Amino acid sequence: xxxxxxNSETEPKCLFCEIIKGTIPALKIYENEGAIGVLNIKxxxxxxxLIIPKQHHLFLQTVPDDIVxxxxxxxxxxxTILSQVLQCPGITVMYNMGxxxxxxxxxxSFDIIPRYAGDAVKIEVPETQxxxxxxxxxQRMIVKAFQESTIKLLKAIKSGEIKVSDDVKAQAExxxxxxxxxxxxxxxxKSDKNIDMMKLEEELGKIN
Numbered sequence: 001x002x003x004x005x006x007n008s009e010t011e012p013k014c015l016f017c018e019i020i021k022g023t024i025p026a027l028k029i030y031e032n033e034g035a036i037g038v039l040n041i042k043x044x045x046x047x048x049x050l051i052i053p054k055q056h057h058l059f060l061q062t063v064p065d066d067i068v069x070x071x072x073x074x075x076x077x078x079x080t081i082l083s084q085v086l087q088c089p090g091i092t093v094m095y096n097m098g099x100x101x102x103x104x105x106x107x108x109s110f111d112i113i114p115r116y117a118g119d120a121v122k123i124e125v126p127e128t129q130x131x132x133x134x135x136x137x138x139q140r141m142i143v144k145a146f147q148e149s150t151i152k153l154l155k156a157i158k159s160g161e162i163k164v165s166d167d168v169k170a171q172a173e174x175x176x177x178x179x180x181x182x183x184x185x186x187x188x189x190k191s192d193k194n195i196d197m198m199k200l201e202e203e204l205g206k207i208n
Contacts (some may be wrong), residue, residue: 016052016107030078034070035079037112043111044121047086051110058106059097065168071110078112090115092123143179150176166180 012137018024018034029049030037051074057063063071079091082161094111096102153172155164 014056014106014107016109017056020052030074032074033075034067035074038072042066044111045088045116045119047082047088047114049082049112051075051078051112053108057108060095060108063108071108074109082112082114086114088114088116091123092112094123125136147176147179148161150179154204 015181019026019038027039027041028036029039030051034055035051035053036050039053040050050179051071053063053067053071055063056066057067060068075093079093082091083086091112092111092115094113095109115121150172153162154176156170156171157164176180
């Protein structure tokens, strides 16, 4: 089941929105134009910080690029300071999207967790054996989706449907160029998921 997307400046009854508005007290340690950093009151390790965007978004993919930039700047600044102040040898940056991934509050947030040798924090990601052909199919499926979404974006830019800066347009064109350079493996698995390069070239011809 797909969770409802909520995208507004703030959302009533959202804990993080209330913290941002100041109606719920929090120990703020960092702030920039688009995000804040507050101490977690139930830290996995001492000094754990929550990075919270000021706009209310359930998932990261709906967050505007300028706010994503603010989030990443906040993560960089906070990890730098925590390393200096706490002298921790490591830091885990964690983002959970959706309840199945452990998201507990419907507002994008990143956990910055200082790490120490032998600490009690357990974040284990199991490794599984996957057939090479399955990986090839997965690569093709994802690259195809990126190509198609980038073509769609460039078409919308060309038609004037959406307005973007020259930098964004150039970035989209560069992304598509790099994706087109993805080389198929020597012995690709035949699959109905394979990229139809002739169709993609035809679509690209309509843009140029």
